[in-house]
Amino acid sequence: MREERGAALLETAVTLPLLLLVAVGIFEFGRAFQTWQVLTNAAREGARVAVLPGTDDEAVRTRVQTYLEAGALSSPESADVTINRTVEVSIGSDTASASTVAVSYPFEFMVLQPIARLIVRDSTAGGPIAIGASATMRNE
Numbered sequence: 001m002r003e004e005r006g007a008a009l010l011e012t013a014v015t016l017p018l019l020l021l022v023a024v025g026i027f028e029f030g031r032a033f034q035t036w037q038v039l040t041n042a043a044r045e046g047a048r049v050a051v052l053p054g055t056d057d058e059a060v061r062t063r064v065q066t067y068l069e070a071g072a073l074s075s076p077e078s079a080d081v082t083i084n085r086t087v088e089v090s091i092g093s094d095t096a097s098a099s100t101v102a103v104s105y106p107f108e109f110m111v112l113q114p115i116a117r118l119i120v121r122d123s124t125a126g127g128p129i130a131i132g133a134s135a136t137m138r139n140e
Contacts (some may be wrong), residue, residue: 004072011051014021016098020078020093024091024111024112027113028110028112030077031109032107032109032129032131034056035071035105035107035131036131036133038067038068038071038072039043039079039085039103039104039105039131039132039133040071040086040133040135041067041071042064042067042068042071042079042103042133043064043101043102043103043133043134043135044101044135045063045064045067046060046061046063046064046067046081046083046101046103046135047099047100047101047136047137048063048137049063050083050085050099050101050137051098051099051137051138051139051140052140053140057083060081060083060099060101061081061083064079064081064101064103065077065079065081068103068105073105078106079103079104079105080103080104080105081101081102081103081119082100082101082102083099083100083101084099084100084101084102085099085139087099087100087136089136089138091138096138096139097138098136098137098138099136099137099139100134100136101134101135102132102133102134103132103133103134104131104132105131106128106129106130106131107128107129107130107131108128108129109129113127117124130132
């Protein structure tokens with residue numbers, strides 16, 4: 001019979017990095033999903049303010065920034081907020097004016113992007129990923 005000393009150590013050395021990569025991937029994509037949820041809700045809050053009569057774009061941006069800060073994003077000031085108050089939406093056979101608020105945020109993975117920079121020797125590899133969300137509401 002052959003000697004089997006060290007077989008368990010070798011199996012652990014092969015499977016542990018894969019298991020850690022899967023676990024880190026789950027956490028990282030969970031963070032990305034949470035960020036997308038914050039952006040979606042911030043866009044919705046901005047659209048609620050945008051449809052009110054007499055509000056300006058600065059009030060919309062302030063509401064969006066307040067929501068992004070409350071959502072604990074790492075740098076909410078880097079979010080790009082776009083407001084369009086000249087949207088037409090259909091309501092049955094009729095149309096109405098609406099406002100759209102779109103929020104875009106540069107999201108960076110904490111572990112996966114540095115790993116991508118190590119593996120791929122490209123200057124664009126591992127850069128921030130733009131996550132965006134928008135909301136449209138009918139003007140009052």
